[in-house]
Amino acid sequence: MRIMRAEQFKLDRQVEYGTPQQNEVVQTIVEAIRTEGDTALLRYTEQLDRVKLEPSSLRVTEQEINAAYDRVEADFLVAIREAAHNVRKFHEKQMRNSWIDMQPDGTMLGQVLRPLKRVGVYVPGGKAAYPSSVLMNVIPAQVAGVPEIVMVTPPATGGKEGIDPYILVAAAEAGVKEMYRIGGAQAIAALAYGTDTIAPVDKITGPGNIYVALAKRTVFGVVDIDSIAGPSEIAVLADDTADASYVAADLLSQAEHDEMASAVLVTPSQQLAEAVAAEVERQLALLPRAEIARSSIDSYGAVLVVDSLEAGIDVINKMAPEHLEVLTADPMALLPRIENAGAIFLGPYSSEPVGDYFAGPNxxxxxxxxxxxxxxxxxxDFLKKSSLIYYSKEALFANGGKIMALARHEGLEGHARAIEIRLEKEGGKA
Structure with a gap:
């Protein structure tokens, strides 16, 4: 693993924009789904996923879901249920209420929060299947009150046997009733535009490969999306109190995701830097996904040596990493200065997988x-907000002149006259 000064390192992948060829492929797929519907959806599923389906077989059946329960271990079921409970409890604390503010002059202002009606959740397949992603997408939408949640996942996440049973069980445990065996850009387009089989949604969430990311970018505006997800990232800010084996293991926990994942240690300790670099090499040799992790570490991994923890925090804030672990003598003391990170893991026992799977945060x-x-x-992400405005006659009389002045300053006489006609008719001053 490379050891260098922080100022020598630059992580600039820009992968979410894709290559011109990738963008062209996605545009072609999305347009075909928009115009041809199920016909194109089935064609691309056979062409890209090598699974031949009929329209009637797109939707996952209740029998398949029940059979999936027979294929998963009891300890998985226990773990996924407890994880779902933790995720739900965490997100319930995020709920906000509608509000109304009444003024003495009769003015009523407020905000109404309503859930989206229908949301599409993408659960990736490919190099690995991620039942945990089901919980992280579905449960916040449920807590928000979304009445219709539809899940899509590639048709062969479980190999020749079809969809991975762990994904199906996780979806069932999360309460998903509508699931389809489609993936890639074609699934995103089907959710956005709808087909004869799949009704369109209002929002699409969930990570995927570059084609999924580009498809989400393409359909944004037709529907809302959560984000354009890039490869996974972890940064560890550590001092000489950190255990090198812990740091190395946590860096590799993200490097094994895919070849473009990034794993970076930031430390003022040269001794820790050297120990972690050596430990990464030792642990890499024992990792089942060593080839993927090796490519990630070689291309996008680094140990960055800084002059102090304060300088390290500046580096972290510029990186704005997806995951940040703080493994220092007093991590809580540093927290107020950390401005940019998706999730912050404090202390030696808060390893990144704790958040990935079980603690409750998304x-x-x-x-x-x-x-x-x-x-x-x-x-x-699953709520929309409407503003409420009720003006009494008293309030309009008091403020009408100011409203007209602002409208006329902008050259919008029709706006001003909409107020003026009321003032004249109701006996107020125009």
Whole structure:
């Protein structure tokens, strides 16, 4: 693992924009789904996923879901149920209420919060299947009160046997009633535009590969999306009190996601830097996904040496990592200065997988520096807000002249006259 000064390191992948060829492929797929519906959806599923389906077989049946329960271990079922409970409890604390503010002059102002009606959840397949992503997408939407939640996932996440049974069980445990065996850009387009089989949604959430990300970018505006998710990232800010084996294991926990994942240690300790670099090599040799992790570490991993923890925090805030672990003598003391991170893990026992799977906070996080301005998936992502305005005659009389002055300053006489006609007719001053 490379050891360098922090000022020598630059992480700039820009992968979410894709290549011109990838963008062209996605545009072609999305347009085909928009115009041809199920016909194109089935064609691309056979072509890209190598699974031949009929319209009647797109939807996952109740019998398949029941059979999936027979294929998962009892300890998985216990764990997924407790994880779902933790995720639900955490997101319930995010709920806000509608409000109304009454003024003495009869003015009523307020905000009404309503859930989206129908949401599409994308659960990725490919290099691995992620039942935990089901919980992180579905449960916040449920807490928000979304009445219709539809899940899509590639048709062969479980290999020749079809959809991974762990995904189906996680979806059933989360309360999903409508599931389809489709993936990739074609699934995103089907959710956005609808087909004869699949009704369109209002919002699409969930991470996927570059084609999924580009498709979400393409349909944004037709529907809302959560984000354009890039490869996974972890940064560890550590001093010489940190255990090198813990740091190395946590870096590799993200490096094994895919070849473009980023794993970076930031430390003022040269001794820790060297120990972690050596420990990464030792642990890499024992990792089942060593080839993927090796590519990630070689291309996007680094140990960055800084002059102090304060300088390290400056580096972290510029990186704005998806996951940040703080493994220092007093991590809580540093927290007020950490401005940009999707999720912050404090102390040696708060390893990143604790948040990925079980603690309760959402693991769908902003990537590629977007933690500077965006947040993890949360209940607000599934709520829409309407403003309430009720003006009494008294309030209009008191403020009508000011409203007209502002309208006329902008050259919008029709706006001004909409107020003026009321003042004249009701006996107020125009």
């Amino acid at each position: 693991h769908i996080l902003p990537t590629n520096g977007t933690a500077r301005f965006s947040s993890p998936v949360n209940v607000d």
